[in-house]
Amino acid sequence: MVIPLEQIAKIAGLAGEIMLKNGAETYRVEETMEHIAKACGAVKVESFVIPTGVFLTVHDSSERMLTSMWRVRARTINLDRVSKVNELSRRLADKRITFNDAYDILHHIDLERTGFSLVPSMLASGVIGGTTAVLQNAGAFEILGAFGAALTVRYIAHVVSRRHGVQITYEFIGGMAAALIGVLLAVLYPETNRDAIIIGGIMPLVPGVAITNAIRDVMVGDLLSGLSRGMEAALTAMAVTMGVVIGLAVHLL
Amino acid sequence: MLGLKIAAVFMMSASIGILYRIPRRLLFYDGLVGVITWLVMYTTTQAGGNIILADFLGSIALGVVAEALARFLKKPATIFIIPGFIPLVPGGEAFATIRFMVEGHYTDGVSMGMKTILIGGAIAFGIFVSSTVYRLVINYSMENNKENAGKS
Numbered sequence: 001m002v003i004p005l006e007q008i009a010k011i012a013g014l015a016g017e018i019m020l021k022n023g024a025e026t027y028r029v030e031e032t033m034e035h036i037a038k039a040c041g042a043v044k045v046e047s048f049v050i051p052t053g054v055f056l057t058v059h060d061s062s063e064r065m066l067t068s069m070w071r072v073r074a075r076t077i078n079l080d081r082v083s084k085v086n087e088l089s090r091r092l093a094d095k096r097i098t099f100n101d102a103y104d105i106l107h108h109i110d111l112e113r114t115g116f117s118l119v120p121s122m123l124a125s126g127v128i129g130g131t132t133a134v135l136q137n138a139g140a141f142e143i144l145g146a147f148g149a150a151l152t153v154r155y156i157a158h159v160v161s162r163r164h165g166v167q168i169t170y171e172f173i174g175g176m177a178a179a180l181i182g183v184l185l186a187v188l189y190p191e192t193n194r195d196a197i198i199i200g201g202i203m204p205l206v207p208g209v210a211i212t213n214a215i216r217d218v219m220v221g222d223l224l225s226g227l228s229r230g231m232e233a234a235l236t237a238m239a240v241t242m243g244v245v246i247g248l249a250v251h252l253l
Numbered sequence: 254m255l256g257l258k259i260a261a262v263f264m265m266s267a268s269i270g271i272l273y274r275i276p277r278r279l280l281f282y283d284g285l286v287g288v289i290t291w292l293v294m295y296t297t298t299q300a301g302g303n304i305i306l307a308d309f310l311g312s313i314a315l316g317v318v319a320e321a322l323a324r325f326l327k328k329p330a331t332i333f334i335i336p337g338f339i340p341l342v343p344g345g346e347a348f349a350t351i352r353f354m355v356e357g358h359y360t361d362g363v364s365m366g367m368k369t370i371l372i373g374g375a376i377a378f379g380i381f382v383s384s385t386v387y388r389l390v391i392n393y394s395m396e397n398n399k400e401n402a403g404k405s
Contacts, residue, residue: 023273024331028329078273079273079274079275079329079335080276082331083276083328083329086329124269124272125268128268128272128339130261132265132344134257134258135258135261135340195348195349195352198348199348202348203344206339206344208269208335208339209273209335212331212335212338218381219381219385245354248352248355
């Protein structure tokens, strides 16, 4: 069965879009799109991915070619989807699955709600904060405080990203909230170790995916993507820092 | 105390996995990677090593373990790298920088900030170096079997 070029571009582009939207590295998106397009019968595939868009050109055996482009605006982090699309491309390349099935599965991956809902991720965030306080040699009260601060930060992130969608905002507000919680507890109970609470509170805001992807993009030579993801990480760190600065400045009043 | 810290690191890495929506059955591996990374870092500092060297060695261990697990479980290596390096993040140093700056001790703040940046750089380059070398070795040993080279 010969799959038309438009269909090949459609499935490969959808796969690339899903991966990029959910936090995959640039080279992984490019390679996956190439593997999928080749598995569907394209002779030559060129792809170009930047953190905000996907470009794809496919050639078939009769020298026709098709270029298409997907703009990616909203980005989240869902590594479950990345790993599922990755697996699908392997299965497609090994011919263990047909084109139509693969397209349906991709659509399903794109739309399904995977992973954990708000309450588990708030608890997870709290655990990150509490355990960070443990590593800072804090006492039981500080550990609880850091747990509460990190939990609140995650809730703020959820609310702001629902209403607004801009990442830097919730990182700034989250940093400020963590600092204010630490300051408040230190004012109420003067023997509290304020610093451990704030460190725990801002830990869930560390831009882990942006940092890792920046490193791995630069590693394989995708300098453009590496630079912009590094910039994203730096901006996030800056936003959290400024939030904490303002929160701490309140304590000096 | 050490046991408590190891348990804390395990829970921290697994929680990062939940936060970034990593497939559920991989959460245990995430915790394991985090503990290995942190233990390498901790042992180095306990043996009298500089914190920068300790974080570098820790993230080298992280890169190797993550790439090996990625190949073994056929999953993207990022899934193991992200939760693994969070326990190394110099949160205490970064916060000390902010505190010095806010209190007006700019000289202390700049020197602490430099330390933070160097630690961050050591972590980044540790992952960079170990992943690159791991790939070189694997690709070299798979040169006859070109199909699998470069994938992970």
